[in-house]
Amino acid sequence: MADDRTGPPSDPGPPDEGREQRPAPARGTILTRLGSVPGVRAATAYRREWLPKDVVAGIVLTTLLVPQGMAYAELAGLPPITGLYTTILCLLGYAVCGPSRILVLGPDSSLGPMIAATVLPLVAADGDPGRAVALASMLSIMVAGIMILASVAKLGFIADLISKPTMIGYMNGLALTILIGQLPKLLGFKVDADNLVGECVGLVRKIADGAVVPAAAAVGISGIVLILLLQRLVPKVPAVLVMVVLAIAAVTVLDLGEHGVSLVGELPEGFPPFTLPEVRASDLAPLVGGALGIALVSLADTISNASAFAARTGQEVRGNQEMMGVGVANLAAGLFQGFPVSTSGSRTAVAERAGARSQLTGVVGAALIVLMLLLVPGMFRNLPQPALAAVVITASLSLADVAGSVRLWRQRRMEFLLSVAAFLGVALLGVLPGIAIAVALSVLNVFRRAWWPYATVLGRVAGLEGYHDVRSYPRAERLPGLVIYRFDAPLFFANAKTFRDEVRRLARTEPRPEWIVVAAEPMTDVDTTAADVLEELDEALNADHVHLVFAELKDPVRRKIEAYELTRTIDPRHFFPTVESAVAAFRRRTGAEWTPADPRRAAPPGEDER
Template sequence: MAGMQPADPLSPSRMGVATSPHADGGHAASGHEAYSPGNQVEVPTARGGNRGIQWSRWTPGLRTFLRYEATWLGHDVVAGLVLATMLVPVGIAYAVASGLPGICGLYATIIPLLVYAVFGPSRILVLGPDSALAAVILGVVLPLSGGDPQRAIALGGMMALVSGMVLVLAGLARLGFVTELLSKPIRYGYMNGIALTVLISQLPKLFGFSVESTGPLRDLWAIGGAVLAGRTNWAALAVGLGTLATILLLRGSRRVPGILIAVIGATIAVGLFDLAERHDVSILGSLPQGLPRFAIPLIGVGDIVPVLIGGCAVAMVSFADTSVLSRAYAARTRTTVDPNQEMVGLGAANLAAGFFQGFPISSSSSRTPVAEAAGARTQLTGIVGALAIALLLLVAPDLLRNLPTSALAAVVIASAIGLFEVADLRRIHRIQRWEFWLSIACFAGVAVFGAIPGIGLAIVIAVIEFLWDGWRPYSAVLGRPNGVEGYHDVTRYPQAHRISGLVLFRWDAPLFFANAELFRERVLAAVAESPTPVQCVVVAAAPVTSVDVTAADALAELDDALLVQGIELRFAELKDPVKDKLRRFGLFDRFGETRFSPTLDAAVSRYQGPT
């Protein structure tokens, strides 16, 4: 299990990866300083060893708290309080949308945030009920519960347990590698698409009306139609725009909590001028009361199969969403997270939600930027937000009664604006056009189809990009240029000396099923184009990191084709692990030891013989 140790965001070696203001791809995260690499202390144990480091890999949040800096406290507390104003309404809304009582949305917010603060590696990722999961949960809960709220709670809780177990197992199985499939341009495209989607989703609330969501671009069309039809609530819009302007004006200040000031100001304005009654401004209203209690969700035997299927489905969705979001925010905050531990943290949070009257949860692409923009430094932000919600439920359910939804929309819009990446995309457009258009394709996928299908599209594009590079790799015939050490591509050095009767051929990729035939064709083409009759082909195999069965068979076929012409196939600089594979495939015995040379110079000397 040693390989499971998550990256330490406070480690100097990790901090060295990105130390310049633009190391994360163009700009530092809004409101963030570079994290201090100080306070490097080991967690003591009773025996004076460093076993604490071993157990702390499973609880990265605790490791952060043990090295907590006092200067972060104010940022985390303010960000947590601001975050709480977002968590309450969306938690209730997503619970109802999932077919459960609204109070379950708050339970599914409080407990997961506390658990993730211990097991989650990301310092600012916010977990909770998510709109992307609501349709899947509703599809299971609604037909099985028959409208019974207690049965709906049990079904939702069991789905969370299934989802949590799947995610924990995925993390332990180290399936977090899926995040490595996403290049920087693809991540930019995804995040830009998310930013646009979040912004569009909040526009109806900002204008004071509602539309039926059918997709980001179709929603934008519906919003335009509603505005032209005169459905705008001008009082709500004024409050929202005032909130947005305040946030944007104070965004550059690290001392003044612009979001908190804007939200409090909007709440006071609505109450003072009675905008809810006089101008029909939508407000949050009174909160339901009660704290979550531990309970084992019990379901009927007939419910097991659909709950298992639904739980696995939401696990897949939250896996994809959290992986991409966590990786993107790690780059923005100049930290590193272990994607496998991210899955463990997400799974633990889902398990906790299932045992405390919650339902499946995921990371949030709308609430996480709120925490970021408010100045969150560590997981303490989520703890403060969870405790604030619990306190509201206990002692002050009417405290946020007059909070206007247009002000909440302004908070999210301000955060979405900060997500857009433009500067570094300009650089990518200048130096690598095709990667720029990959980014635009991912952006369009999210904007047209939504966040989750957009993630799937991003992963598919990334896999195609990887396979294309391996399918049609670069290859070269080598010669020795005058005045240049070593052997180089003759197309770049046309005057390079080529040894009579010898073709030096370099293949810059692993050999596998997709490119094995192309390899054979290019070697034969190099032989046919040789200026002198060929007696020997030496493959410069240093870039060949792997060989599969299909490629091994192609090598045997190539050897047969060359032997018919009286040409011997040899290899230079082949790595030992690849040689081991050739032994297993029987090719090493076929070729013999003499056909393998440790260097190109050795291969050339062997061909030329004693001088």
Template sequence: MKTLARWAPGLGTLRRYEGAWLRPDLIAGVVLAAILVPQGMAYAELAGLPPVTGLYTTIACLVAYAVFGPSKVLVLGPDSSVSPLILAAITPLLVTGDPESAIALAGMLAVLVGVIMIGLGLAKLGFVADLLSSEVRVGYLNGLAVTIIVGQLPKLFGFSTDADGFVDEVRQFLRNVDRTNRATLVTGLCVLAVLLVLPRLTTIVPAVLVAVVGATIASAVFDLAASDVTTVGVLPRGVPAPSLPFTSWSDVVPLLVGAVGITMVSLADTIATSSGFAARHNEEVDANQEMVGIGTANIAAGFFQGFAVSVSGSRTAVADQAGAKSQVTGLVGAGLVAALLLFLNGLLADLPQTALAAVVITAALSLMDLGALRRYASIRPSSLVISLVAAAGVILLGVLQGIVVAIVLAVLLFFRRNWWPHGAVLGEVPELGGWHSVTEHPSATQLPDIVVFRWEAPLFFANAGQFRDQVRRLVREQHPGWVVLQCEAVTDIDVTAAEVLRDLDEEVNAAGVHLAFVEMRDRLQSLVKRYGLHTTLDEEHFYPSLERALADITSAAAEGSVTDRPAGQT
């Protein structure tokens, strides 16, 4: 039973289910279903798929996550940040406009995403989500929002274009704007106004429910279809039987690129959302089990004519605010969506397509974070540049290429910060207490014949040369008798760096300069011994604190010799 609870934590929660949770779970499930339907259909169209596939996806992923997901409140489903990636991945593989081929390709993609996620979870590699740094992720989502909005404008205005790429989308829209259907545009703008204004007035009633129901009723009462307003039409009755989605082996490798991109975006959303809601409920996040749960949900969606999914922060917030206590909320929501398809499949037949475009545009606006850009500009301009480059990659190169640019940019950013780390000469600042950078505090006091230098990164093959050159420059410019290396921020020393340290010590010793090491971790001191560096680096010149090192050095200088006092241990 423990093994079952480990791999299917949802079943463990159901075994411990409390009767008092049922009523709030039922209420939350009903509220959740009200937004699952329109958003599922809208994001399906955003992925280039029939609207009904969004409902199939919603049902399958909610049921699967209820069994295999560890969180009690997370809500999965079609997502505005994932759907454009799906469209970008499957479009080049479509030979014709056959929706069945598109559905099969999207299903294959979902299964691949699920397999990757489960593999990462089982291998306990949840940290890969950290590859998308905050500024890169903000830039990617801002670029994605712009791309989505521009892509939905023709549908909002009541016409279609055959554009390829962002620039062509803008050109085609401006060229065809005179084909605007006024009834379609007015309907879409009204829905958009409700979606944007109502949440500012009240959060009791979901704005998307009011907007979609209102648009459907207005369409039926005023017979908007007669004014060439395109509607959703009657949905296929029932739910599909499970089947393995497959087109050809030649499609697998191209889809893998999209699957990796979706995995990165989905994991970043998942970890951020699950951490936030877990903190509210004093729970801990099991990132690896989250990946298994979401991976299983993706595979389930793929087997039921669905597409890749992610955690939805907005839908999770709705469920949480409605009082959800467990994943029974998701099961109730899935059950109501299934009931719609089984018994009320004509209920949304009069829903205008422009209303779905308004839902997508609203979701895209929620992805944008201009405040973050202003914050980056004020605190770290380089982060602003990185974020804008990531956004430009999505807008100008395409969504799929943009996520690749974002990931590469994040990795390069990591290597940049460790390859060319900051090194600082320190001086004593009595009014602040302790030793600080003389660049930031020009009045800081330095001791004669001693340079205190702080290295702010692991010391490894890529930056060891930078370290050596900076120490050489200090020796050449200041002619000290001692260079005291403050090593608090040094978390590792690799073989190449060890060789550089040995050669550097011999070089500066020949010039009459001694090296001392301060606050080096016990683990690294042991590593230094294993590297055999104590044949050159004096074991007595490793100190537990800067004060201890300076006291010994000044005392030895006063006595006219190098101190023989043993080094303390950190």
């Protein structure tokens, strides 16, 4: 992760000539501390010419923030108004503590199912919306605490726990889960189910029973088609806003509410009050589990989006401050009846295209939403629920990465299978178990590579310096009685026996080798378990008149081997600084000459063969 040095581009400002020179405030004073806050630092470096662009971008951004905020709140199983509360507070919180100039935070389609999976089982008994809001707010505060602690501890690397293949599978599973979950709302009915399979069965049964509301289906399906067409043909037009306006107009003109179309209704008037959410002690454990999963996904999303937009704007990624900014945004949302948030690539792209230059864009968006709630809270009373479902479904389609899955199938089947496993984990077990499976698979894949690393025999190739993989150069020459073996991993408890078995196999090849030279440059460590295995291996080889020799062993690893007292069995003279010096020593000892490769002398199995 890059170091923490991002901010607005440096602006030297006017020269200091003629200015009164004042001593800088003492280190640790209030002024110094305030100056380290990203929002304060951005405000002091703000350029006047940015103001019109930020205001216009804020207006444009608001057209997307409002319908998406309401839609993603319903995706999380919460009242639509909480999506607007969340949007307001997270934008303000990130503007103060977030390091990125234009990154936009808010309710997110990838977090919605995770919030619902955490909160809804806890309110299933009474279905109280107020309790659901309190639980979601506490969840947001917990996510904030995790992110802030991770920032202080500089744990941004945790985002790397999810590999790209498993993230592709997880997002594909999430997209399918969202799609199936929103189809009933799109078609005008409800399905009660606890998992994706149950939702699919319920969906088919309801359709077969004639539960589809034609007017609702017409609004929802036309909304999806309109959004996708506008996004493809005229991407600069706010497709979601156009669809929402037309849907409200259709409801008003055709009185669709009387034809079975469910409407959002009147939103509460005014700004959300400061609220400390009250939850039961029995709710804390499930909330912590959900918060950990949400924090991990939010962190990975934030780092990837921050990296992408920082590269385009000439900034550097400040991972730990990004975590702090997202943590503060979640804290602000949680204290004002909001729910967990993350960065949004789509909304950030809209702000960037609209000319955003700073976080003032988000502040303008938050202010406009507040004015809407104060002055025209009834603006969205005729917004049909199928239109919100259309917003969520089109967002879910952007989560899926079918092309990435196809690329994995073509390039590396093992990683494709990992992706499929993550997909099935989300689809069959649920969103929260799915993220746990995705992390576990990523970690296990790393462990698998260390357990069975690539290993090969090396030979001399005419016209090339050094020694090379005999798989790539089947005609590479070898010295009779000598095998050069490379094991591309640190030697530790999990792979020590794999190393031992491969060396034993090489020792039994014909003609029998006298020396097995381990090209040990890739070995960055040898632990105590591996040291014991090496000692037993060397004794067994010596009994067969075969010597284990090491070349290019790193000094720290050599010191560990000496500390393990392995030189009692491995001859200290069998450690060479380079493979060339080991080969030269063997040739002086035996007089061996290079010969063409013998096809019967097989190399150990490599990664692709396993």
